[in-house]
Amino acid sequence: MPEYTLRIRRYSPESGEAAYWDDFTIDLDGHRSVLDGILQARDRQDGSIGIRCSCRAAICGSCGVRINGKPTLACHTHLDEAAETAPDGAIVVEPMGNMPVLKDLIVDMDAVHWKKIQRVTPWLIPDGDPPEREYIVPAESMIDVTQSMACIQCGACVSDCLSMEVDPLFVGPAALAKAYRFVGDPRDGQQYERLKDLSEDPHGIYDCTHCFNCIEACPKGVAPMSQIMRLRRIAGSDHEIEDRNNGHRHEKAFVRNIERNGLLHEADLLPDSYGGKFHPRAVPELLDSLPVILRALQRGKVTPPKALLHPHKAPKDVKRIFQQIHEKDDRYELNLYVVGYEDEEDAAGASQPDADAAGSHLPEERSPNA
């Protein structure tokens, strides 16, 4: 039986002592999980190791931890794979981040995760009286929310959310994915109210910094950041919600900027994101940014004529693409989680039979729920 070393971070707040590392040698087959390893160490060596777990099959979401620095489910990580990325040969197991530690690998999900889930009103609020029997909706209208429904509330995304790291009030990836589950539900009657609330909240949908950590962390393919982008898209494009965080204004300014210039012209983007150079909101913001603008000028990063007098010269075909797509009645979205990836064989087809010969180093296609 192969042996593995687990380096577990131990901490007991009541003890008054600082956290420390404890090494345990376990013997299990490599295909067994890190959770199995932790449980063996607890059974045979130290009954006081704190770990929360239940199903051992990546369904209950209880055993979220960080393994070798990355948030994941302990039951969903093979020992042999973990050993390969282990520094110094020891598999490092720590509690998740962004939440207080209760004991060893157990974090206080109530204090952070569940509080944030409650923040987004996680239940259906239909319009009018409930029907006599069940709600009947076309099956296809629910497909879009299945991705956010796959969440098992393990907190892995919350653990490594980089916005939450500097702004603990950020509603965060799990709760916002949950918000989309109801915003995208055809039975819900509060879409506008939900979006207005989450747009206006300074720690709401516009506080996400696009770092992809939640997408990387999620063991279920929920891609919380993609759900946040959907919330923004519906809030901005469908409801035109002008939030106090300049989120929608920034998006509009960015889109308009590219449509006119083809490339981003930063000197326009800043004032336009605040509603235009003469918008009352822009004045204090621009004054605040003045030192930055002056530094950029001083260092020759930009010259006044380049900043102020540039021609708007997007190629006409770029302008045409903007126009053509904006004129469409419906937004066309392809969610690969839903439609999946074409098989290599199908896709290779006649279009590019020798992609490998051309030196393709592209990522391998993945299955939608890998």
Add this chain to the structure above:
Amino acid sequence: MKVAYWPGCVSRGFTPELHGSMAKVAPLLDIEMVELDRAACCGAGVLAEHNQELADTLNARTFALAQQVDGADLMMNICSTCQGAQNECQERLDANTDYREHVNQTLASESLRYEKGVVNKHFLWLMVEEIGLDTVRSKVKRPLTDLRVGPFYGCYIVRPTDRLGISRDNPRDTYLHQLIDALGGTVVDYAGMYKCCGFPIITMNKEASLKQAGRHLGDAIDAEADCLVTPCPLCHLNLDLQQPGAERLAGRSLGMPVLHLPQLVGLAFGLEPKELGMSKHVVKPTSVIDWSTSVVGSVAA
């Protein structure tokens, strides 16, 4: 090698020193760059947030223009955000023939067509995977001896790992480490290496944005880095141009120089800091310049 070159927007806007230094370094690595001057912004995630089809169509157009460049081996970019945003669009375009056809219909009136499988690599990936670090090493004239360099990868070039083709065989999330080492420098690991610079929310939540930048810069100082190097000009904006603001929020003095990737390569290849545009930085890379002119000033035989 010949590449269809996509410089992005910011390298020609607020970080002109990036585009400029790339132009200086390319000939030293025998890279012939054909600039995609008709292509549009990748959208930096914002266009996709607004309308996915719009972002996918604009990037399909860029890929199609790259595929038209005669004799180009692949498409090269110098911006992590472009790399990540374009990969996201490419993933959708390549995964579904019907969708690709749908997008190609919009491009048809310009006689452009995107064929599945464009190879689009950041300069960093290109150096490691196409040119090879041995070749890079052989061009070093002024090794970065004793220079302690902190890699700042940012987000778009390292996550999500499967979309970006990061695997055991292609450990792209270690390439900055490998490169710094190949140039003779000392790699400094610190907490913020793979974290977000905060730039995407600078207009929405400036405090949270600059707190991120300030924290990572502070972590790098605590790890005794002399400078940082980043493959992303947007990170550079928050880490360098906005550093005085980040300093206020971090509540400590920072003064950490941040180099663009081609600048670091150029220094090791014997180019002068000034011609690499290092005078355009807000935090003057004094530690680097002192090093390159006086500490290890001699050019290796």
